[in-house]
Amino acid sequence: MxxxxxxxxxxxxxxxxxxxxxxxxxxxxxxxxxxxxxxxxxxxxxxxxxxxxxxxxxxxxxxxxxxxxxxxxxxxxxxxxxxxxxxxxxxxxxxxxxxxxxxxxxxxxxxxxxxxxxxxxxxxxxxxxxxxxxxxxxxxxxxxxxxxxxxxxxxxxxxxxxxxxxxxxxxxxxxxxxxxxxxxxxxxxxxxxxxxxxxxVDLPDEDARWAILKRYGLPYIFADEALDALAGLTENAAPSLLRQLMEGVKRRLVLGAMQGSLPASLVEAVAAVVAETQPHPDYDQPPLWARQASSSQIISNISAGQAWPPARQEA
Ligand SMILES: Nc1ncnc2c1ncn2[C@@H]1O[C@H](COP(=O)(O)OP(=O)(O)OP(=O)(O)O)[C@@H](O)[C@H]1O
Ligand SMILES: [Mg+2]
The missing domain is CATH 3.40.50.300 (P-loop containing nucleotide triphosphate hydrolases)
Known part of the structure; x- marks a missing residue:
């Protein structure tokens, strides 16, 4: 060799x-x-x-x-x-x-x-x-x-x-x-x-956040518009937090389907994860957590164009 x-x-x-x-x-x-x-x-x-x-x-x-x-x-x-x-x-x-x-x-x-x-x-x-x-x-x-x-x-x-x-x-x-x-x-x-x-190795910019959210959302397929909205609302979030966010959503999809308690939309699933996670207070809070997502409009974009529950990628 x-x-x-x-x-x-x-x-x-x-x-x-x-x-x-x-x-x-x-x-x-x-x-x-x-x-x-x-x-x-x-x-x-x-x-x-x-x-x-x-x-x-x-x-x-x-x-x-x-x-x-x-x-x-x-x-x-x-x-x-x-x-x-x-x-x-x-x-x-x-x-x-x-x-x-x-x-x-x-x-x-x-x-x-x-x-x-x-x-x-x-x-x-x-x-x-x-x-x-x-x-x-x-x-x-x-x-x-x-x-x-x-x-x-x-x-x-x-x-x-x-x-x-x-x-x-x-x-x-x-x-x-x-x-x-x-x-x-x-x-x-x-x-x-x-x-x-x-x-x-710094905090990810918007493009990197988009790619990280997509990766940790797999095998579920999230719409580009939903990922755009989430990437826009997660400025200052470390990849580890983005991973936690998407894994929290996936957990809710799996358990919700098993228990008949599926979140009503991606917005609802994201809100539930945000409610139980918190970035370290020493760092600037991402808008999604700081709730200064200056409008429910932006937040509702999270669900825009998103099939619900999302399709799963073929193995
Ligand atoms: N740039 C990245 N791309 C994809 N996933 C990432 C990235 N950075 C971190 N992660 C995910 O976040 C988790 C934590 O990352 P990691 O331990 O490498 O961070 P770190 O910079 O070493 O943190 P610390 O300073 O606390 O040691 C890992 O599970 C990893 O998969
Ligand atoms: Mg480390």
Whole structure:
């Protein structure tokens, strides 16, 4: 098999057991075959494609003394697809994703966090098969160094030295690494500069919201006009919330049909989901939730042209 094809061939689940055993307590191993492709802004898609091309062209780049960039920092609000994108990227390369969260690294024992960082990198480097390392919530160990004078409890000193170990290990790391944060502004500048790319995975624009609503509405077919109206009313909504909205509607379609209590229209189904979900108060409220959907007219557009109950796509 050509090298390129091998890189594109997902690792079978059975091959992951030894990796999972080695990484027990150090990180979770996600199977490439479970990955989903996130719906992304064109600029992010282009950056991701460029990086994948570069990694696959490793040999051609080496011939002119270049290496593919080995790391990327994903930042952006919660629920916009950072973890989904990291998993998808790893799957496109055919590698498992080793996800490491703050809970795997940060401990209150003296020197414990530094030790965990060192152990993480040593273990990844000693694996027989390539993996992509994903450090989630990297702000938990990578926030700006602080002055440790007067640090009676030793917490600041411990955080500073954990970051120093991380910087050193990253510098020496030969593999591919992705990190994510939704607090980019708190990251240490030295850590920031270690990444070959800093990609912002932001809230979706109207076109992206439309595509996300459609995807999570499947297998039900929602009319374009209904999706237009919903996409217009969900500005500031993260994809995770859009998914929750459409899954709530689908749940009502299935259970309503079983129990003879089908919502009367798409508007009614959406209103029921909106009543039991709430975006985090720190973020701007989408009009659908803020009920400043300046008119019932817009809301009623949700049902415009929508067959009810909606047809289901053929399997
Ligand atoms: N861009 C997207 N396209 C399609 N689905 C998405 C997208 N972003 C998020 N989702 C869906 O929302 C859920 C949460 O996404 P994910 O965990 O990737 O977000 P995140 O940015 O990592 O959030 P956090 O900052 O909380 O870790 C997933 O189930 C995923 O399927
Ligand atoms: Mg995440």
């Amino acid at each position: 050509a090298r390129r094809d091998r890189l594109m061939t997902p690792t079978p689940l059975s091959d992951l057991k030894p990796v999972r055993d080695r990484l027990r307590g150090i990180g979770d191993v996600l199977d490439p075959k479970d990955a989903e492709e996130p719906i992304l802004a064109p600029a992010v898609r282009a950056a991701v494609k460029g990086w994948l091309d570069e990694i696959r062209a490793r040999d051609a780049l080496a011939a002119v003394g270049l290496k593919p960039r080995s790391s990327a920092l994903l930042s952006g609000p919660p629920g916009c697809g950072k973890t989904t994108l990291a998993h998808h990227l790893a799957a496109r390369l055919g590698y498992p994703l080793v996800t490491v969260g703050a809970e795997h690294i940060v401990t209150s024992s003296l020197g414990g966090s530094e030790g965990n960082v060192a152990k993480l990198f040593a273990t990844i480097e000693s694996l027989d098969q390539p993996v992509i390392l994903f450090i989630d919530e990297i702000d938990a160990i990578g926030s700006k160094r602080r002055d440790s004078s007067g640090d009676t409890g030793g917490a600041v000193t411990a955080m500073n030295s954990t970051l120093t170990v991380l910087l050193r290990r990253l510098e020496a790391f030969g593999g591919t690494m992705i990190a994510a944060t939704n607090r980019a502004d708190t990251l240490d500048p030295a850590l920031w500069r270690r990444f070959g790319m800093q990609i912002v």
